[in-house]
Amino acid sequence: MKEIRASNLWRSDGPPDVRRAVWASVAPPLMFVVLVVLLTAGATSSSRGRMATLMVVACAASVAAAAWVSVRLVQQLRAVVRQRDAFYQEFARLSKLASLGEAACSIAHDLNNPLAIMNEEAGWLQDLLNSTDTHADVMRREFAASVEQVQIQIGRCREIARRMLTWTRNPEEPSGQVDINTLLTKTLYLVETELVATGVRVLKQLEPGLPLVMGSAAELRQVLLHLMKNALDAMKGTGGTLTITTVRAGDAVRASIADSGPGIQPDVVARIFEPFFTTKGEEQGTGLGLTISLWIVQRIGGRIDVESTPGSGSAFHVTLPTAQPGDRPAHNGGTG
Amino acid sequence: MRIVKLLLVDDEARFVETLSKRLTARGFDVQGALSGPQALDLLRERPFDVVLLDVWMPGMDGLEVLKEIRRLHPSVRVVLVSGNASITAAVEGIRLGATDYLLKPVEIDDVLAKVEEAFEKKRLEEDAADRSG
Numbered sequence: 304m305k306e307i308r309a310s311n312l313w314r315s316d317g318p319p320d321v322r323r324a325v326w327a328s329v330a331p332p333l334m335f336v337v338l339v340v341l342l343t344a345g346a347t348s349s350s351r352g353r354m355a356t357l358m359v360v361a362c363a364a365s366v367a368a369a370a371w372v373s374v375r376l377v378q379q380l381r382a383v384v385r386q387r388d389a390f391y392q393e394f395a396r397l398s399k400l401a402s403l404g405e406a407a408c409s410i411a412h413d414l415n416n417p418l419a420i421m422n423e424e425a426g427w428l429q430d431l432l433n434s435t436d437t438h439a440d441v442m443r444r445e446f447a448a449s450v451e452q453v454q455i456q457i458g459r460c461r462e463i464a465r466r467m468l469t470w471t472r473n474p475e476e477p478s479g480q481v482d483i484n485t486l487l488t489k490t491l492y493l494v495e496t497e498l499v500a501t502g503v504r505v506l507k508q509l510e511p512g513l514p515l516v517m518g519s520a521a522e523l524r525q526v527l528l529h530l531m532k533n534a535l536d537a538m539k540g541t542g543g544t545l546t547i548t549t550v551r552a553g554d555a556v557r558a559s560i561a562d563s564g565p566g567i568q569p570d571v572v573a574r575i576f577e578p579f580f581t582t583k584g585e586e587q588g589t590g591l592g593l594t595i596s597l598w599i600v601q602r603i604g605g606r607i608d609v610e611s612t613p614g615s616g617s618a619f620h621v622t623l624p625t626a627q628p629g630d631r632p633a634h635n636g637g638t639g
Numbered sequence: 640m641r642i643v644k645l646l647l648v649d650d651e652a653r654f655v656e657t658l659s660k661r662l663t664a665r666g667f668d669v670q671g672a673l674s675g676p677q678a679l680d681l682l683r684e685r686p687f688d689v690v691l692l693d694v695w696m697p698g699m700d701g702l703e704v705l706k707e708i709r710r711l712h713p714s715v716r717v718v719l720v721s722g723n724a725s726i727t728a729a730v731e732g733i734r735l736g737a738t739d740y741l742l743k744p745v746e747i748d749d750v751l752a753k754v755e756e757a758f759e760k761k762r763l764e765e766d767a768a769d770r771s772g
Contacts, residue, residue, distance in 0.1 A: 420651060455653075
């Protein structure tokens with residue numbers, strides 16, 4: 304039921320009822336102050352003493368009331384943040400499923416290669432069986448080589464199946480140590496179809512020997528995939544170059560995804576991480592991709608910076624804290 | 640009848656090797672290349688009738704190789720081989736001048752039919768050129 308609560312929270316058919324919420328917070332303490340003041344006024348006999356006591360009591364009651372209001376507001380804010388986090392988590396999960404659909408295309412291609420080889424090996428064995436003039440020892444050697452190939456190709460298929468399972472695994476992975484270079488390479492592979500279709504070139508400048516970074520491979524892949532897709536969208540129809548760079552930046556590692564598209568206007572850059580802000584039109588963009596990417600990265604203590612010059616492309620720099628040696632080694636990029 | 644000179648281009652070495660053996664056994668003169676640049680080198684060195692060209696290859700992809708072949712060797716016929724069921728690349732390939740396309744895994748009879756058809760087209764073109772020339 305998480306989705307329903309989340310959608311209620313963000314429903315676009317009107318703002319939340321702010322007046323009622325404020326009244327619900329303010330009315331009880333207000334009534335409390337009035338009641339205390341009235342009771343005190345009734346209980347004190349001399350008029351000067353009554354005045355002084357009234358002021359003291361009114362002040363004390365107001366302070367108590369203000370404290371009560373603050374506590375209520377903080378509680379409400381916490382509830383809103385919890386709901387937002389649940390919604391972002393759910394949205395990230397759904398986005399991952401959507402990317403899986405898109406990745407199916409490259410998975411099909413990957414499966415077809417070993418299948419094509421096994422098909423040829425089976426055909427070749429059939430050819431050998433049909434031939435009458437092949438020597439027994441040649442036949443034996445060819446058979447052995449073909450069977451070995453079939454086994455090798457089955458191994459490739461198994462590896463692809465394993466990778467698919469990793470992709471659909473629950474995003475609730477523990478924070479671990481991620482090899483960002485491997486993760487980037489594997490993520491690139493998920494946009495291979497689009498790269499071929501759009502004729503975009505890839506320039507990889509990955510610094511070797513980088514320390515591992517914090518975070519879950521599945522979530523970081525989601526962020527990188529989103530940034531790559533945005534970069535490809537920016538170059539749609541024009542070709543261009545997708546530049547993937549990693550560098551060490553002090554105690555952190557910076558992964559940059561840059562396009563050679565038309566760049567982003569400054570007023571758009573200023574709002575680019577706002578929820579529901581999109582330039583893609585309702586059909587294509589939810590306006591949540593970058594919001595959630597930033598949310599994922601900030602949760603592990605990282606940041607995303609945008610650099611764009613209209614006319615000469617944009618770059619998104621994802622800075623991620625490096626994992627400490629004591630952190631639990633879990634899901635590195637290699638599992639993706 | 641002339642032996643068809645066939646160039647098989649695919650980055651999967653074993654695919655090239657086994658399909659070459661099978662096509663050689665069926666009377667074709669087959670040579671293999673594992674990348675686009677290697678295929679273009681071979682085309683410069685000796686004549687081919689038909690190129691069986693994989694669409695998805697690392698580095699220079701099949702469509703780029705196709706463009707080069709069409710530019711440098713316009714008489715050579717190209718049949719694309721795609722591991723991806725997406726029709727987009729095939730349509731783009733035909734637009735760029737490929738004669739036909741096959742989907743992986745390929746059936747040997749389909750390969751034979753498409754290669755022979757491509758060769759036939761090339762031969763007819765050459766005959767027409769001879770007559771007019």
